[in-house]
Amino acid sequence: xxxxxxxxxxxxxxxxxxxxxxxxxxxxxxVPMYGAQIAFxxxxxxxxxxxxxxxGLKHFIRFIHSYEFGKIIKNTLILNLxxxxxxxxxxxxxxxxxxxxxxxxxxxxxxMVTYAPHFISTVVMVGMLFELLDTRNGIVNNxxxxxxxxxxxxxxxxxxxxxMFVWSGIWQSAGFSCIIYLAALSSVDPSLHEAALIDGAxxxxxxxxxxxxxxxxxxxxxxILSMGSMLDVGFEKVFLMQNPLNLRTSEVIDTYVYKxxxxxxxxxxxxxxxxxxxxxxxxxxxxxxxxxIARKTNQASLW
Numbered sequence: 269x270x271x272x273x274x275x276x277x278x279x280x281x282x283x284x285x286x287x288x289x290x291x292x293x294x295x296x297x298x299v300p301m302y303g304a305q306i307a308f309x310x311x312x313x314x315x316x317x318x319x320x321x322x323x324g325l326k327h328f329i330r331f332i333h334s335y336e337f338g339k340i341i342k343n344t345l346i347l348n349l350x351x352x353x354x355x356x357x358x359x360x361x362x363x364x365x366x367x368x369x370x371x372x373x374x375x376x377x378x379x380m381v382t383y384a385p386h387f388i389s390t391v392v393m394v395g396m397l398f399e400l401l402d403t404r405n406g407i408v409n410n411x412x413x414x415x416x417x418x419x420x421x422x423x424x425x426x427x428x429x430x431x432m433f434v435w436s437g438i439w440q441s442a443g444f445s446c447i448i449y450l451a452a453l454s455s456v457d458p459s460l461h462e463a464a465l466i467d468g469a470x471x472x473x474x475x476x477x478x479x480x481x482x483x484x485x486x487x488x489x490x491x492i493l494s495m496g497s498m499l500d501v502g503f504e505k506v507f508l509m510q511n512p513l514n515l516r517t518s519e520v521i522d523t524y525v526y527k528x529x530x531x532x533x534x535x536x537x538x539x540x541x542x543x544x545x546x547x548x549x550x551x552x553x554x555x556x557x558x559x560x561i562a563r564k565t566n567q568a569s570l571w
Contacts, residue, residue: 366379525543
């Protein structure tokens with residue numbers, strides 16, 4: 269015990285640095301789990317946490333049998349799958365392309381242009397969408413008018429909501445997300461490329477047989493992590509883009525929880541907590557499932 273304590277004291281600075289993220293996780297991740305029991309009670313503020321009646325899975329069953337269940341689950345899954353399939357390859361392709369750019373000023377310019385949108389706030393991003401797609405003064409509708417196409421109410425058409433949400437998100441996040449892949453590419457052994465050049469391999473062949481396999485484990489890890497948030501599309505952007513006209517395709521779990529738990533007069537805290545816990549459980553199951561699939565296929569995994 270004394271020997272272990274002496275080892276800790278030699279590098280006490282590292283333990284202090286490590287204590288900060290651990291403290292953050294405990295305070296903001298584990299302590300709030302105490303409130304998860306609201307989902308199993310008929311919670312009322314006057315009675316408090318322990319005074320409220322325990323009802324078990326009542327609110328979970330109510331949500332599963334609700335009229336809105338099918339619609340919001342469908343919208344959430346479609347939006348997430350669309351975002352995953354359309355957005356996942358872009359950072360990877362951008363990183364592969366930038367890795368072969370040899371003109372420094374051009375590479376830095378592309379990096380700056382693609383990284384910058386990440387730092388635009390969600391509110392500003394949605395405001396830009398409204399301005400660009402405005403039926404009277406928007407640039408997009410003005411260009412369509414030049415070729416004889418009538419103005420289109422993009423924000424009011426439910427069929428356009430998913431595409432606007434996903435592709436604006438790709439534009440905003442692809443540049444910043446590719447940083448991870450660029451870091452992985454920087455660790456590729458240069459001797460592999462030298463040997464490939466000697467053997468007469470083209471740039472495309474080097475990219476396919478050297479670079480892509482090198483960053484594939486990182487891509488698998490990111491894919492597994494993204495599966496955990498399959499039912500979490502991000503409340504702010506969806507809510508800001510949402511309106512009564514596109515509600516049919518824009519109502520997702522997060523916005524439904526907000527409306528049920530805070531906006532409605534009933535203030536269904538327990539019901540909204542049950543929905544949030546249901547979402548977390550599904551995400552946890554998806555992470556475990558995809559991780560096991562990755563392990564069985566001899567790919568990288570979280571554990």
